[in-house]
Amino acid sequence: MKRRREEMEKGRSEIRSAMEDLSELFLVKPEEKASTLALLTVSKQLLHVLDKIGPILLVLRQDIQQNVERVEELHGRDPSVYSSLTAILTKEKCEGTTKKSDSCSRAVVWLIRSINFTVAFLERLVKDPELNLAEAVEEAYKSTLKPWHGWIASAAYKQVALKLIPEKDIFISLLMGKGQDFEDLAGDIKNLLTMLQPLVDETNAILRKNTVDKLKSP
Template sequence: MQRGWSEISLAVNELSLLNPNDHSKSSTLIFLGVSNLLLHILDRIGPTMTVLRQDIHTNVERLQEFYLSKSSLYSSLEEVLKKEKDEGTARKNDSCSRAILWLTRSMIFTVSLLERLIKDSESRFEQIVEEAYSTTLKPWHGWISSAAFKIAIKLIPERKEFMAVLAGKEQDHEKLKKDIKSLVLLLQPLLDEVQALLRNLNLDKIKST
């Protein structure tokens, strides 16, 4: 195995292969691939992310099934969103538009978490997770979801334990930090584009219970 290999470095390698001049960054297939990476990262945090992980898994499956039903027609997230907007189904609980919205928010949470992790070397991991949650997901969560998070955060692993698992078999922590910075830079254009699509269709303010 290559020294310093981790799921994050693998994601960086894959995203780096994308054409930087491609204006279809919000392709459904790329979005699904990044969402599946997100699941792997949350798995590393442990049981505390079980509820969020299940939501992400459900949303990935919903969008994937929709995409596979006619992949040529729904190759971009914009087409998926516009179809449901035109049909008046975008705001329904089982819509792909909601799936895209919550997957995007979950990615933003993960990016915030990873950025804080490498910038703040002193704070407890529990505090870092809580701060990332408060600035990303919490504004969109109702009291049920917020209460579930408060209970789950008590199961957060130690910072060193999480970093060790993220770093991979070779435990190259310096390379992990560089990979996280690279991943954030590569993900930001995708997140910016999808957020713009959601705003343009007035789908960006939806809250959960």
């Protein structure tokens, strides 16, 4: 937290900080683009972005935090063994625990879905300046999370979440670093999305290969 405050004081936006953390990870370990560590790193950064949207996505934020902790706990037992997502999925497949509500496989699935949501949201944010924040969130939600949510989660989102979305200008100003304008921020977002694409594509492919990509809410 202290490091993040220092970064914000130096004018780095949340987006720029995420880019720098990922660059550092991939520079040291180029093969990490679809690893357990990369997924955890990106997921933790997303928490800071979601915080800017406010209470609307509190449930999603809590889910991400719990899933990060679950995967982090297993990874911490033996980082060399569980450095790959495939190793985690294979372990639970052999144990027959993949579909359990507290499985790491399920946690990985929902973490990448949360990343998919954030990527879709940020894409819309920079691609269509006329789109308001509620529309950007709703379109991203429908294309990434809604297909996997039960009716209770979907209803809660529609009835409560959309009413709590801040004004777009306020959200944008919260994302910006000191001295940035929207054009600078949009450039950072596009660069971040480019960096995230290999992780998104490879992780989604791993989930499909292990037939866990269609897991729904328990």
